[in-house]
Amino acid sequence: MTASLVVVGNGMVGHRLVSSVRERDRAGRWRVEVFGEERRPAYDRVALTSYVDTWDDSALLLAGHDPDVTVHLGDPVVAIDRAARTVTSASGLVREYDALVLATGSSPFVPPVPGHDLPGCHVYRTLDDLDGIREYAARVPHGRRAALVVGGGLLGLEAAKALRDLGLSPHVVELAPWLMPLQVDEGGGALLRRLITALDVTVHAGTGTTAIERDRGRLLARLGNGTELDVDLVVFAAGIRPRDALARAAGLDLGERGGVLVDEACRTADPHVWAVGECACVGGRVHGLVAPGYAMAEVVADRLLGGAATFTVADTATKLKLLGVDVASFGDAHARAEGALEVVLNDAVAGSYKKLVLSDDASTLLGGVLVGDASAYAALAPMVGRPLPGDPAALLAPAGETLGAGALPPDAQVCSCQAVTRAAVDGAIAEGCADVPALKACTRAGTGCGSCVPMLRQLLASAGVAQSSALCEHFTHSRVALFEIVRSTGIRTFSELVARYGRGRGCDLCKPAVASMLASLGGHVLDREQVALQDTNDQFLANIQRNGTYSVVPRIPGGEITPHKLMVIAEVARDFDLYTKITGGQRIDLFGATVEDLPAIWRRLVDAGFESGHAYGKALRTVKSCVGSTWCRYGVQDSVRLAIELELRYRGLRSPHKLKAGVSGCARECAEARSKDFGVIATEHGWNLYVAGNGGFSPRHARLLASDVDTETLVRLIDRFLIFYVRTADRLQRTAAWVEAMDGGLDHLRAVIVDDTLGICADLEEAMTAHVGSYADEWRGVLEDPEKLARFTSFVNAPGTPDPTVAFREERGQRVPVSLGVPQVSAR
Amino acid sequence: MTVVCRLSDLPPDRGVAALLPDGAQVAVFHTGAGELFALSNIDPYSGAAVLSRGIVGDLRGVPVVASPMHKQHFELHSGECVEDRAVTVRVYPVRVAAGQVVVEDP
Known part of the structure; x- marks a missing residue:
């Protein structure tokens, strides 16, 4: 029953x-x-x-x-x-x-401050709360917009990030003398304040909010220390009940x-x-x-279900990234145990604060605080209450002893969100889990905050499961490392690269990857020995289809085309009997061309002013646009003009995977720019730039990188974004996966390409300028070179004889391939 | 026996397709190491005549071509599919005579 x-x-x-x-x-x-x-x-x-x-x-x-x-x-x-x-x-x-x-x-606890219930006062707990904040923020006029966050704990800093991303300047008020008083000590709090202030968040610590008043359409917040703040919005994040x-x-x-x-x-x-x-x-x-x-x-x-489990000591260890700043706290972080000893490494230059709390005889790890660099967390947190695994100062040193996974006892918790022990992870590895996604599915470890993922990788490695970043069996380097080698050595042929840095003769993984790097650094993709490195699509500058024929896509920048050019495409399609379909990227795809027909098709298109659309390449495909302010009664900017400018700027750029883009002329977003690798949406004051979205197998929404920028700034940011991607992504890694895999994610990307924290932006821009200056149409490059043209034949001993296996039938008035039937797989 | 082309017409590590008198198609490869191979041009998985357009390389030292359709690898000496040893494509004897590449009947 x-x-x-x-x-x-x-x-x-x-x-x-x-x-x-x-x-x-x-x-x-x-x-x-x-x-x-x-x-x-x-x-x-x-x-x-x-x-x-x-x-x-x-x-x-x-x-x-x-x-x-x-x-x-x-x-x-x-x-x-x-x-x-x-x-x-x-x-x-x-x-x-x-x-x-x-x-x-x-x-949420809302302190009984006078004015706490005025319009514009919000709490921060549910998606509905965030929708409310967003809606209210949208009504606040542009210009100098500010918000007050009451509470400088974990939730308050999360709220400050959300407000900053909404384009407001946040002020955080915390009653305690420093931020996150529950998790970090005074020294950690001081560094946290410094790092967060540098990110446009103003911190008011050691004071409270005494009143909130209406003030000419805005709000006036009075603080206990006498400060008065003009803000547009208030968020209470002062704890929970x-x-x-x-x-x-x-x-x-x-x-x-x-x-x-x-x-x-x-x-x-x-x-x-x-x-x-x-x-x-x-x-x-x-x-x-x-x-x-x-x-x-x-x-x-x-x-x-009849068990006898009991709730025991709760793990209050926390590791998070607030506004891109690492903060971790575990065990007895405030050294409350009798006679507890503290070992502190406070590096104001590197921006990191690390503290270990030890038992009075310095033998047992009791807890710790990490701010700015929490990379040691995954190894240290599970060791709380256990003998210290090494010299404490060495454990804190930046390039010091890294605490290997080997030091973890079997019953130590690797993942505190899901309470998974090392023994459970080891068991799963023994049962065949060979990578992090498999471990996540099998044990749930790493599915909460994700801070233990590096430790999962270490446990895989210590169990002898190789986690190789090698490109393939011919190169032990990752794509990023190889790109650096090619860039710095000036090697420009695959044969020299594999002879000096690899082994064997290469394969269908490393050859196209290297070809793409060489193309990023200039030259026609079919120059000299490069031809043999290319996948068939790049070799024939067209897209192979299921019967061995190809499809041809001329570039139609921004999707804008004259009736005359449309007629040229129609005539070419008619004359070569090509199946014709409109693509998702606002261009026209012509199917069923044989290898020997390709140059003749291109000749007609190139003569009419078309060029290759790079539909075949791991390269920029299209910049899709809505019709924009020229025609649309809602449009606020000329999205077509910008889309054409961007498409012509980045055409031909070879990248680790295909690149798609979109420009929308208003917030209605008809160009679906946020499903693209980079998407631009017009605002009344300029452009919002979104990056790292895609459709496809696992769709991702692009995320806001910069708001209300002018066209020049926008182009500069996209230049940097694209070259940084080309240089540092893995083979076949799209921008979304690239940003996700980045340590620090979108915040790190923003730091590198908006704030130029690595000092590489000038170099990135220079590389893009070089690309733009050296662009040439690849189809024309073949038509003008008899040696390249000679490869476009059906049979070396019978040029002009069509491939007898290619046959067509008609469907809805067009030619489609005759199915090649049961695969001709034969046993030996 | 069919004369296909001059050896100098075969660039290293790139295939060409040739038509035999019986209508069969062969993919002829001249590897960077100087070896010559000829296989049926038909990719057994898709049925399309495309193997000559695959990327040539080696897996653990054995020369292979990767089908441009779905990337299965075929050993150039034996025609065996690396991913499924039960699948093979036909191999044709091939030699050079007086600078000409000659494909023999299998």
Whole structure:
């Protein structure tokens, strides 16, 4: 007989409880029903701030939609009748329960400052809160726009990042003398303040907000230290309070400082009622992090299925990147243990602060704080409470002893978000997990904050699973390393490169990769021995199709074309009997051309003023545009003109993968620019530049890199972005994956190409200038060179004889390939 | 026996297609190491006559051509598919006579 489990709350912890129960309940003992207040399915609240990058809530949704679980969204439980064992929802649904789990989470604490409820005052907890902030910010006039964040903890700094990304200058007010007082000590806080101030965030520490007043359409915030701030928007991020009102009304006991009082099984005094996550008070404490919440969810799931799990010491270790600054804190970060010793390395020049807290005899690691460089976190955090694995000063030194994965004992937690031990990871590797994605799928390690991913890589390596970045068996170098070699040595042939830096004769992986590098550095792609390096598409400057014929795509910059040129394309298609289709990139694809017909087709197109559209290359394809302000009554900028300018500037640029772009003339975004590698959207004041989006197999929204820039700045930023990508991405790595794999992600990219922190921007721009200056049409290059032309024949001993295997039939009035039938695979 | 072209018409590591009297197509390769090979031009996986347009190289020292269609590798001596040893393409004897490349019947 099935029993009824009702879960109140559909946040991360409630969701985890349900998936864990469903996973363990093979016998189908529990029928599960969930009531959630928010109208969206459960999402990753830890990553809330990333919503600002794309405004795509689907990217945050948690996996695990289970058709056998009934979820009521936007319908919170409003009453519990413990005597009748029923709950009542806002919409009036009444459900009986055998077990009731409260996972109501917490609500933002808004200090009772006068004016805290004025329009423009917001909190920061849900996607709806962010939508509200976005909507309000959009109404604030452009110009000098500012926002106040009340609270300089983790959440406050997240909010400051979101506001900055929305184009406001954030001020952060923190009552404590330094930022993130719960996680870091004074020294770490001082460096954090310095690093964050450099990112246009103004910090007011050691003071509170005393009043918020209306002031001529804006808000005036008065601080305790006498400062007055003119701001447009206020966000309260001053802590959270457990949501225990439902439990209180049902007569359940609460903790001293709130929270539903539960025992170590996470059960209330009522044996049918449990509480998990931020609404629960366990062991006298309320936990505001997701990892303890997940641990509670696992305990209750185990208990509901007859287990005896208990909630033990919660891991409060934290590692995050705030505004691009690494911050980590673990164990006894504030050295509260009796006689605790501290070892500190404070490098103001490098911008890193590292502290280890040791037991009074310096033998045991108790905790630590890392700011600016938290690379040691993955190795150190699991060692808390264990003998110190080396000399403490050496462990903190930048290029010092790196603590290998080998030092970790089997029961140490590698992933604290999902409570995965080293033994579990090693077990998964032994069962055949050969890379990080496989480990994530198998153990869930690395699927939370992701800070343990470097450690997962190390564990793979120490288990002897090779994590090679080698291009292929002929080069042990990565693409990036090889590109540097080619650039710095001046080697310009594959044969010399493989002889000096590789082995063997090369293959279909390294040859096209090197050909692309050589092309990025100048010269026709079919010059001399380069021909033999190219994939067939680059060899014939056309796209191979399933029957061995090719398709031809002339460039139509920005999708703008005269009727006369359209007629030329039509005539060529008619005369060569080519199947014709409009592409997604606003151009025209002509299919079914044989190798020997290609030059004749190009001749007609080139004579009419067309050139190669590079549809065949790992290169810039198109810059798609909407019609823009010339015609469109909504357009605010001339998107067609800019698209043409960009397409002509970057045409022919060879890159690790294809590049697509778009320009939209207003925020309606008809050019779908945010699904492109670089996308530009017009604003009333200039252009917003988005980067690293793509369609295809795993679509990604492009993310905002710079806003309201003028055309000259825009072009300069795109120049830098593209060359940096060409030089540093892996083979066949599109821009989205490239940015994701970057240590520091989009913030790092912004630092390099907007703020020029590496000092390479002038060099990047120079490389693009060289590319633009040396561009020449590749089709014309073949037509003008008899030696290159000679390769366009069907048979070396019978030029002009068509390939007898190529045959066509007609479909909807056009020629399409006759299927080549069953593959002619023959056994030996 | 079919005379295909002069040896000097075959650039290193690049294939050409040739038509045999019986209508069969061969892909002829002259590797950078100076070896000469001829295989059926038909890619057994797609049925298209494209092997001559594949990239020539080596895998663990064995010379191969990669099909331009779906990238399977075929050993140039044996015609065996590296990814599936049960699949082979026909190999033709090939030699040079008086500077001319000659393909024999298999």
